[in-house]
Amino acid sequence: MKVVLQNLTKVFPSRDKKSGKEVVAVNDFTFEIPDGKLIGLLGPSGCGKSTTLYMISGLQKPTSGKIFFGDDDVTELSTENRGIGLVFQNYALYPHMTVKQNILFPLQNLKGKDKMTKDEMLERAYYAAKLVQIDELMDRKPSELSGGQQQRVAIARALVKMPRVLLLDEPLSNLDARLRLQTREEIRRIQKETGITTVFVTHDQEEAMSISDMIVVMKLGVLQQIGKPQEVYDNPQNLFVAKFLGTPPINVFNGQVANGKLILGENAVLDVPGVADQNVIVGIRPEGFEVDPAGTLECQLTNLEVMGRDVSVVSTHVASQNPLVRSIVDADNKIDLSAQTIRFSLKPHKVFLFNAETEERIYF
Amino acid sequence: MVESKQQWKAWLYLAPAILLLLVFTVWPIINTVSMAFQEDYCAQRALMGETYEIGIENFKKVLDYGNFVDYLTNTMILCVATVPISTILALLIAVALNSIKTLQKGLQTIFFLPYVTNSIAIGMVFAAMFNVIGFRKAGGEALADSWGIINNVIMFFGGKPVDWIGANSSLAANRFVVMVYSVWNALPFKILILLGGLQSINKQYYDAARVDGTPRARVLTKITIPLLSPMLAYVVITGFIGGFKEYSSIVGIFGDTMGPNDMNTMVGYIYKALSTQKQGAASAAALILFGIILVVTLINLRVSKKRVHY
Numbered sequence A: 001m002k003v004v005l006q007n008l009t010k011v012f013p014s015r016d017k018k019s020g021k022e023v024v025a026v027n028d029f030t031f032e033i034p035d036g037k038l039i040g041l042l043g044p045s046g047c048g049k050s051t052t053l054y055m056i057s058g059l060q061k062p063t064s065g066k067i068f069f070g071d072d073d074v075t076e077l078s079t080e081n082r083g084i085g086l087v088f089q090n091y092a093l094y095p096h097m098t099v100k101q102n103i104l105f106p107l108q109n110l111k112g113k114d115k116m117t118k119d120e121m122l123e124r125a126y127y128a129a130k131l132v133q134i135d136e137l138m139d140r141k142p143s144e145l146s147g148g149q150q151q152r153v154a155i156a157r158a159l160v161k162m163p164r165v166l167l168l169d170e171p172l173s174n175l176d177a178r179l180r181l182q183t184r185e186e187i188r189r190i191q192k193e194t195g196i197t198t199v200f201v202t203h204d205q206e207e208a209m210s211i212s213d214m215i216v217v218m219k220l221g222v223l224q225q226i227g228k229p230q231e232v233y234d235n236p237q238n239l240f241v242a243k244f245l246g247t248p249p250i251n252v253f254n255g256q257v258a259n260g261k262l263i264l265g266e267n268a269v270l271d272v273p274g275v276a277d278q279n280v281i282v283g284i285r286p287e288g289f290e291v292d293p294a295g296t297l298e299c300q301l302t303n304l305e306v307m308g309r310d311v312s313v314v315s316t317h318v319a320s321q322n323p324l325v326r327s328i329v330d331a332d333n334k335i336d337l338s339a340q341t342i343r344f345s346l347k348p349h350k351v352f353l354f355n356a357e358t359e360e361r362i363y364f
Numbered sequence B: 001m002v003e004s005k006q007q008w009k010a011w012l013y014l015a016p017a018i019l020l021l022l023v024f025t026v027w028p029i030i031n032t033v034s035m036a037f038q039e040d041y042c043a044q045r046a047l048m049g050e051t052y053e054i055g056i057e058n059f060k061k062v063l064d065y066g067n068f069v070d071y072l073t074n075t076m077i078l079c080v081a082t083v084p085i086s087t088i089l090a091l092l093i094a095v096a097l098n099s100i101k102t103l104q105k106g107l108q109t110i111f112f113l114p115y116v117t118n119s120i121a122i123g124m125v126f127a128a129m130f131n132v133i134g135f136r137k138a139g140g141e142a143l144a145d146s147w148g149i150i151n152n153v154i155m156f157f158g159g160k161p162v163d164w165i166g167a168n169s170s171l172a173a174n175r176f177v178v179m180v181y182s183v184w185n186a187l188p189f190k191i192l193i194l195l196g197g198l199q200s201i202n203k204q205y206y207d208a209a210r211v212d213g214t215p216r217a218r219v220l221t222k223i224t225i226p227l228l229s230p231m232l233a234y235v236v237i238t239g240f241i242g243g244f245k246e247y248s249s250i251v252g253i254f255g256d257t258m259g260p261n262d263m264n265t266m267v268g269y270i271y272k273a274l275s276t277q278k279q280g281a282a283s284a285a286a287l288i289l290f291g292i293i294l295v296v297t298l299i300n301l302r303v304s305k306k307r308v309h310y
Helices: A049-057 A101-110 A118-131 A145-160 A177-194 A207-211 A230-234 A239-244 B004-037 B043-047 B056-064 B070-097 B104-116 B121-130 B149-156 B172-200 B204-212 B217-242 B246-254 B266-274 B281-306
Strands: A003-012 A023-033 A038-042 A064-069 A083-086 A163-170 A197-202 A215-219 A222-227 A253-257 A261-264 A267-271 A277-284 A289-291 A295-306 A310-316 A324-332 A341-346 A351-355 B132-138 B142-146
Touching: A003 A049, A023 A049, A023 A222, A023 B132, A038 A177, A038 A207, A049 A083, A049 A163, A049 A197, A083 A145, A083 B204, A101 A118, A101 A145, A118 A177, A145 A163, A145 A177, A145 B172, A177 A197, A177 A207, A207 A230, A207 B070, A215 A230, A215 A239, A222 A230, A222 A239, A230 A239, A239 A277, A239 A351, A253 A324, A261 A277, A341 A351, B004 B281, B056 B070, B056 B281, B070 B172, B070 B217, B070 B266, B104 B172, B121 B149, B121 B172, B121 B246, B172 B217, B172 B246, B204 B217, B204 B266, B217 B281, B266 B281
Parallel strands: A038 A197, A038 A215, A083 A163, A163 A197
Antiparallel strands: A003 A023, A003 A064, A215 A222, A253 A261, A253 A277, A261 A267, A277 A351, A289 A341, A295 A310, A295 A341, A310 A324, B132 B142
16 A cells, blocks of 8 residues: 655644744655555654654644545545554553453454454454564563563554554664664564555664665655665765764765865865865765875874774864764775874765755765 | 661651551550440449440440441441442543543532532532421411422422422432432542543553544543553542541531431441440440441452452
8 A cells, every 4th residue: 555645744833822833843745655665754853753654644633735545535534444553652552451452452443344253353363463473472461571572562453453554653762772673673574574564753764774665854844855775875865864864974074166176174085077166065974985095085093993894983184074084994904093194085976065055965 | 677776766767656656546446446345335434443344245235226227228328329329420520521621620620629618518508409498487387488409400390399308308318318419529539539540541542542443432441441440449449438437428418416317327326326425335336337348448459459450
């Protein structure tokens, strides 16, 4: 089931009556979620990602715009009639019911022609439980489960109705680091097995990049970029997206373009043909540096962090916006820490130019 | 574990509370038990050196006393009939209050008013509502007559006025008035507790239920009530205990004559025995009441163990 958002907008009335300022949580979103894909809504807190999810779920009504599931306009449809499964951030498992009762609960609500016999319900519940591998725990109460197990129960409860769309609100934020890695693989596997169009919300770019078919990057209610994780990473449309994606984060410099050359500090470091002379903001990915004695970019060497396969070179540069420039180079490079400076050549496809005012990408 | 050298400090800090409890709680309890088992104990005469035989005669006398069973029935009706009614009403009102936004605070205040009003005063107001009020000449001719506001309503709808609490009123009518009073009087505390409980339930459970298309009645029975069950158990148990101790409302409605059908309760009986220098009988009755409350509370706890989800 593909999901289409059309000019979706959500405005919350002001809480402060004096100023009367409304809050635009989601501003004119238009995008399409292809059938059977896993989509990550990504952005810092307050960017409207959860609001978008809750509008898709129907728990919140959009101020304007439309939502389609396939060809059906579901904008005015109430939550229960949309055929969605929703996993809440803190799972919202009914604490007084066993795992089995929790998973059965949505099925017992079905009416009319959808009504099932007890055996059918049990069969479906056990199918969902097996899918998330909790069929051993059916008679436990949620309080007797670990965080990861509760998460699985919540997913099973959302899946048991065979929803058209599965929605997950920050599904991994309550888990510890190890479990998070494991669970995100699990979510990926479950999504692949069921083929249900899945939307999940996260503020963790690594999480979104690692399992999504597509990511949607948002900032302050405005859609920034949408695309496959690698494409968005390799080709950010503005400075915000470039900064938000990637660990370690992108290195940002203030630079100028003059006569088709990019100048950082005093020196021309890269040819940028076709770019008019102007001040620019330069983003260079950590992997965009190559140790090269004849390189054009000279940095003051501060430290080396050995990570085995790679070496993280920590240095400083006058034009850098951040105190430190962090580059990741192959461990085979012999770097002499006693040397005060280090020279890099730059990989052009890892260097992004942005307009100094609008922060929009300048292509070269 | 506190070192033994430090223990005297702990006892020192505990002393004020322990002292007060010993004087005002433990000693009276011991005294009550001892008086209950001394035949025909009377405090005045005991002071003058009279001694009494030890035995269970007091209990026998209390149970043999003609009206004691009536008093027990009155008390039971107060509890068994009114606690469930007031709990269900309070639950419905609390759920309704919780689901509205406008006027919530105002209505909450109105529902809470009975709690801060003196129960004798409320009793008198109830008496006025149910009573025949009139001014008569010496000969009995009515100058102005009112049957009370409840009867006015009944008559407005074409019914016959009922003598609720007057000199010729029936026992059933009396009990009905007491029940209405008790339910109404018990509501505010229960609503307050249940509303507090409702507001502490995570809203996401309701969102989850909405996503699953749960009908309203099922949300109430399968989600709200189980999640509220600790509060419900609390108001039921305190409601029963309060009901067993009820006395002042009867005086408020019927005056200290307790009405034409003697609507006295267990506690009323105990007070009456005390004021007539029958401390032995009063103590025995108090112990019987204690036993009943204990049994009912144990049953309550037993039931709630299965039904209450903490």
